[in-house]
Amino acid sequence: MRTTEVLVVGGGSVGLATAVFLSHHGVGTLLVERNEGPQAHPRATGIGVRTAEMLREVGLAGAVDAVALDWSAGALGRVRARTLADLAETAPPAPAVPRQAPYSPAALRGPCPQNRLDPVLLAAARERGATVAYGTGLVSFTQDEEGVTAVLSTGEWVSARYLVAADGVRSGVRAALGVGLTGPGALTEPGQNILFRADLRELVRGRHFVACEITDPAAPGMLVTIDGEKEWVFLTALDREPAPALIRAATGVPDLEVEILSTLVWRARAQVAEKFAQGRVFLAGDAAHAVPPLGAFGLNTGVADGHNLAWKLALVLRGEAGPALLGTYDAERRPVASLTMEQALVRMSDPALHWGQGPAAAEARARAGALNAPVVHLGQRYVSAAVIDPRPEPPSAEDVVACLDGSPGSRMPHAWVSEGVSTLDLVRSRFTVFTRRSGGAVWTAEAARLGLDAHAVDLAEIPPGGALLVRPDGYVAWRAEGAPERLGGVLDRLLARGQDG
Numbered sequence: 001m002r003t004t005e006v007l008v009v010g011g012g013s014v015g016l017a018t019a020v021f022l023s024h025h026g027v028g029t030l031l032v033e034r035n036e037g038p039q040a041h042p043r044a045t046g047i048g049v050r051t052a053e054m055l056r057e058v059g060l061a062g063a064v065d066a067v068a069l070d071w072s073a074g075a076l077g078r079v080r081a082r083t084l085a086d087l088a089e090t091a092p093p094a095p096a097v098p099r100q101a102p103y104s105p106a107a108l109r110g111p112c113p114q115n116r117l118d119p120v121l122l123a124a125a126r127e128r129g130a131t132v133a134y135g136t137g138l139v140s141f142t143q144d145e146e147g148v149t150a151v152l153s154t155g156e157w158v159s160a161r162y163l164v165a166a167d168g169v170r171s172g173v174r175a176a177l178g179v180g181l182t183g184p185g186a187l188t189e190p191g192q193n194i195l196f197r198a199d200l201r202e203l204v205r206g207r208h209f210v211a212c213e214i215t216d217p218a219a220p221g222m223l224v225t226i227d228g229e230k231e232w233v234f235l236t237a238l239d240r241e242p243a244p245a246l247i248r249a250a251t252g253v254p255d256l257e258v259e260i261l262s263t264l265v266w267r268a269r270a271q272v273a274e275k276f277a278q279g280r281v282f283l284a285g286d287a288a289h290a291v292p293p294l295g296a297f298g299l300n301t302g303v304a305d306g307h308n309l310a311w312k313l314a315l316v317l318r319g320e321a322g323p324a325l326l327g328t329y330d331a332e333r334r335p336v337a338s339l340t341m342e343q344a345l346v347r348m349s350d351p352a353l354h355w356g357q358g359p360a361a362a363e364a365r366a367r368a369g370a371l372n373a374p375v376v377h378l379g380q381r382y383v384s385a386a387v388i389d390p391r392p393e394p395p396s397a398e399d400v401v402a403c404l405d406g407s408p409g410s411r412m413p414h415a416w417v418s419e420g421v422s423t424l425d426l427v428r429s430r431f432t433v434f435t436r437r438s439g440g441a442v443w444t445a446e447a448a449r450l451g452l453d454a455h456a457v458d459l460a461e462i463p464p465g466g467a468l469l470v471r472p473d474g475y476v477a478w479r480a481e482g483a484p485e486r487l488g489g490v491l492d493r494l495l496a497r498g499q500d501g
Contacts, residue, residue, distance in 0.1 A: 001156075001157040001158065001159050002030070002156060002157070002158045002159070003158070003159045003160070004028050004029065004030040004131075004158060004159075004160050004161075005022075005027050005028040005029065005160065005161050005162070005313075005317055006022055006027055006028070006029050006030070006160060006161065006162050006163070006164060006313060007029075007030050007031075007032070007148065007150055007158055007160035007162070007163045007164070008022070008029060008030070008031040008032070008163075008164045008166060009031075009032055009138045009163065009164070009165050009166065009167045009173055010031075010033060010165065010166035010167035010168060010285070010287070011031055011032070011033025011035070011038070011122075011132065011134065011166075012033075012039065012114070012118070012166065012168065012285065012286075013044070013114050013117055013118055013121065013285075013299055013302070013303065014166045014284055014285030014286070014299070014302035014303055014305065014306060015031055015033065015164075015166035015167075015284075015285070015306075016031070016038075016118055016121035016122055016125055016132075017054075017121055017302075017303045017306050017307070018164055018166055018284060018305075018306030018309070018310065019031045019121075019125040019130040019132065020058055020060070020121055020124045020125045020128060020130070021054070021058065021306050021307050021309075021310035021311075022130070022306075022310045022313065022314070023125055023128035023129050023130045024057075024058045024128055024310070024429065025310050025311055025313075025314035025429065025472075026314060026318075027310065027313060027314050027317060028129070029125070029129070029130040029131070030130070030131045030133065030158065030160070031125065031130060031131070031132045031133065032133050032136040032137065032138060032152060033132070033133070033134050033135075033136065033137075034135070034136065034137035034138075034153065035134060035135070036134050036135045037134050038115070038118040038119055038122055039114065039115065039118065040115055040195075040261070040262065041115070041193070041195050041261070041262045041264055042113035042114040042115040042116075042195070042226060042233070043114060043193070043264070043266075044113070044114055044293070044296065044298060044299040045111040045112070045113040045114070045210070045224065045225065045226065045296070046111055046210070046296030046299070046300070047064070047068070047108055047111065047112050047117070047296075047299075047300065048296060048297075048300040048377040048378075049101055049104045049106055049374065049377055049378060050104075050300065050304060050377050050378050050411070051299075051300045051303045051304070052064075052104070052106035052107065052108050053104060053105070053106040053424060053474070054303060054304070054307045055106070056105065056106045056424075056425075057424075057427075057429060057474070058124070058429075059124075060120060060121075060124055061106060061108075063120045063124070064108065064112055064117060064120055065107075065108050065109055067112060067116040067117070067119075067120060068108045068109050068110050068111060068112040068116070069109070069110035069111050069112070069208070069225070069227060069228050070109050070110055071109060071110030071111070071208050071228075072109045072110070073206065074206075074208070075110065075208040075209065075210070076207060076208065076209040076210070077209065077210050077211075077355040078209070078210055078211045078212075078213065078351055078354075078355050079209050079211075079212045079213070080212065080213040080215065081212060081213075081214065081215070082214070082215050082216045082252070083214060083216050083219075083249070083250060083251060083252030084200065084203050084204075084212060084214070084223060084250065084251040084252055084253075085203055085251060085252030085253060086252060087203075087207075087209075087212055088202075088203040088204065088205055088207070101374070102401065103374075103378070103400055103401050103404055103413075103414055104378070104414055104424075105414055105416070105422035105424055105425065110208070111210070111225065113226050113227075114299070115226070133152075133154075136152050136153055136154050136156075137152065137153040138150055138151075138152060138153075138167070138172065138173070139151045139152060139153055140176070141163060141173070141176070141281075143163070143279045143280045143281060146161075147159060147160055147161045147162070147280060148160045148161070148162065148163045148280050148281065150163065161280065161317060162280045162281070162282065162313055162317075163280060163281045163282070164281075164282050164284055164306070164309065165281060165282065165283050165284065165287045166284045166285045166286075166287060166302070166306070167287050168285070168286045168287060169269060169271075169286040169287070169290045171283065171286070171287035173281065173283070173287065174273060174283055174287050174288075177278045177281060179273050179274055179275055179278060179283070180273070180274045181271040181272065181273055181274065182271065182272050182273075182274055182338075183270045183271040183272050183341055184270050184271070184345075185269060185270070185271050186267050186268070186269050187267070187268040187269060187270055187292060187345075187348070188267050188268045189237075189238075189267065190238055190265050190266070190267045191235055191236060191237055191238060191265070191266055191267060192235070192236060192237070192238050192240070192242055192263050192264065192265055192266065193233055193234075193235055193263065193264040193265075193266045194233065194234045194235075194236070194242045194246075194247075194260060194262075194263050195226070195231070195232075195233050195260075195261040195262045195263070195264075196231075196232055196233075196234065196244075196247055196258055196259060196260050196261055197230050197231055197232075197258070197259040197261055198230065198232065198247060198251070198256055198257060198258045198259070199229065199230050199257070200229065200230070200232065200251060201229050201230075203251065203252075203253070204228065204229075208225065208228050209225060210224070210225060211223065211224045211225070214234075214250045216249060216250065216252075218249040219236065219240070219246050219247075219249035219250035220236065220237075221234055221235050221236030221237070221240075221250060222234070222235040222236075223235075223250060223251075231261075234246070234247060234250055235266070236250075238265065242260055242263045243260065244256075244258035244259075244260065247260075268292045268293065268348075269290040269291075269292070270290065270291060270292055270341050270344065270345055271289065271290050271341070272288070272289045272334065272337050272338050272341055273287070273288045273289065273334075275330055275334070276288050276305075276329060276330040276333055276334050276337075277326065277327070277329055277330045282309055282326075282329060284302060284305035284306050284309065285302030285303075285305060285306075286298070286302065288302075288305060288333070288334075288337060289301060289302075289337035289338075289340070289341060290341075291337075291340055291341045291344040292344040292345065292347070292348050293344075294344055294347045294348060294351055294354055295343065295344050295347055295354050295373060295376065297340045297343065297344055297376060297377070298344075300377060301336065301337055301340050304333070304336070305333050307473055308329060308332060308333055308473055309329050309333075311429065311471070311472040311473055312325050312326055312328065312329060312386075313326070315472075315495060320495065321495035321496055321497065322495065322496035322497050322498060322499045323496070323499075324385070324496035324499040325385075325386060325494075325495055325496045327384075327385070328382075328384035328385055328386040331382075331383065331384035331385070332382040332383070332384045332386070335380075335383070336380045336382075339376070339380065340376060343370060343371055343376050346368055346369060346370045347370065349368075350364075350368065352364065353365050353368055353370040354370075354373060362398050365397065365398070366397065366398075370397075371397045371398075372397065372398045372399075372400065374400040375394060375396070375397060375398070375399075375400045375403055377400075378400050378403070378404065378411055379394045379396075379400050379403030379404070379410075380394070381393065381394055381403075381407065381409040381410050382409040382410075382475055383409060385493075385494075385496065386471065386477065386494055387408045387409045387475070387476075387477055387478075387494075388408055388477060388478040388479075388490060388493070388494065389408050389478075389479075390407075390408045390409035391407035391408060391409060391410070392409065394410075405461055406459070406461025406462065406468055406476055406479055407476065407479065408476050408477065408478060408479050409475065409476065410475065410476055411474055411475055411476075412424055412427065412434075412468065412470045412474050412475065412476055413459055413461050415457065415458065415459055417455075417457055417458075423455075423457055423459065424474055426453070426455045426457075427470050427472065427474050428453070429472045430452070430453060430472050431452055431469065431470070431471060431472060431477070431491065432452060432453045432454070432455065432469075432470045433447040433452055433453070433454040433455070433467050433468070433469055433470075433487070434454070434455055434456075434457055434459065434462060434467060434468040434470060435454065435455070435456050435457075435462060435466075435467045436456065436457070436458070436459070436462050436464065436465075437456040437457070437458060439464065439465050440454070440456045440467070442484050443467045443484045443487075444456070445484075446484040446485065446487050446488075447487065449488075450487060450488055450491065452487075452491075461479075462479075463479065463480070463481045463482075465481070465482050466479065466480045466481045466482055467479075467480050467484070468480075469487070469490065469491075469494075471494075477490075477494050478490050478494070
């Protein structure tokens with residue numbers, strides 16, 4: 001029987017990212033995926049700023065940026081035209097896209113479709129010690145107080161301390177656990193997602209776009225950028241023949257050379273699992289939540305699941321935290337998934353709520369109850385036993401900087417502390433104390449006594465004479481006005497030391 005600390009089921013982007021995060025924290029990881037290799041057919045293309053921060057944390061920012069599309073010169077969001085040829089004649093030049101947001105140290109030069117992202121994650125997982133087994137499915141599993149025993153399609157048995165299910169929207173693990181779903185479920189009739197190759201550079205002419213709605217009755221659908229030159233996805237109804245003639249009609253080029261690479265049946269869904277954990281089994285990604293694609297929230301929310309869970313599993317497995325810490329995974333991630341689903345549903349009724357910019361767009365979002373996209377990606381607040389005195393409501397629906405105010409449960413504020421080094425970089429995947437430059441010596445001494453790093457920085461969000469205690473995932477666990485002697489007790493409370501699981 002093979003043994004491992006964590007068994008990850010599912011080798012899509014979320015499963016691979018979870019394996020990277022676990023291995024980054026020193027957790028022995030075995031990932032099994034029933035397909036023979038990484039999926040060549042990308043289902044998502046947008047990497048949000050918070051995901052880019054997580055990639056930066058584990059040293060993958062450069063590798064992912066290198067395979068991302070180069071949209072530094074400018075890009076459009078969602079556009080609309082009868083055919084792509086019509087768009088090429090009428091679309092304005094794409095506006096420049098700021099490479100660096102003021103509230104984050106992370107930056108990517110453009111989208112990074114899954115077929116580009118996954119090979120980077122796969123290599124990183126293996127380099128960090130994870131075992132990734134393709135062509136290997138999960139047949140069954142049982143769990144008890146000591147761990148999980150799984151039977152694989154190869155006939156091999158695996159003994160793991162914990163199992164993370166990242167096995168997709170029709171998760172077999174979720175079904176075996178008997179975990180139900182909330183939300184409206186399927187939102188659209190099944191359609192087809194056609195991956196094709198065709199050289200469209202002359203039509204695009206540098207006017208990069210995320211998606212173009214094609215309105216020609218001969219080929220209605222949505223053209224989605226994959227590489228912006230020769231690889232594309234066309235979303236259309238099932239009753240359309242996925243043939244080169246359909247693509248020629250959508251592009252408006254009758255003699256276009258087209259190669260159909262693959263076709264997937266797909267439908268938009270909105271659902272959240274009733275719980276994200278049961279015993280020693282955790283749900284992540286689409287197994288835990290499925291959200292409509294508008295907003296690029298789905299993949300990013302799933303990656304954040306793995307990031308949230310990895311450090312908690314690592315500390316529990318090392319005996320540095322009590323098993324009760326793992327209960328905060330559901331408490332923190334399920335509300336975020338529900339909010340994200342709601343925000344995606346609001347956008348389905350009016351896509352301009354997502355793509356619109358300026359005061360008029362902000363007013364429309366306010367009327368509809370829509371948060372600005374950066375707030376959805378970065379402005380959530382965690383409320384759990386792993387946060388002291390959390391502040392659950394973000395202060396702004398539009399301004400993500402206002403949301404990142406150092407409140408317990410929010411992501412640590414970013415500020416540059418030296419050339420290329422952010423306050424977030426100083427966390428280094430560990431509990432870390434931040435003080436002001438004046439009056440922080442007592443905090444630094446107490447942090448050192450407890451084996452914690454401490455940094456004096458210029459952040460207005462730190463109370464005078466106080467400190468921020470930041471978790472390994474970059475979220476503020478405690479904002480202290482004073483009393484550094486409480487630090488040890490607070491850390492025990494946060495890590496559920498002495499508590500039953």
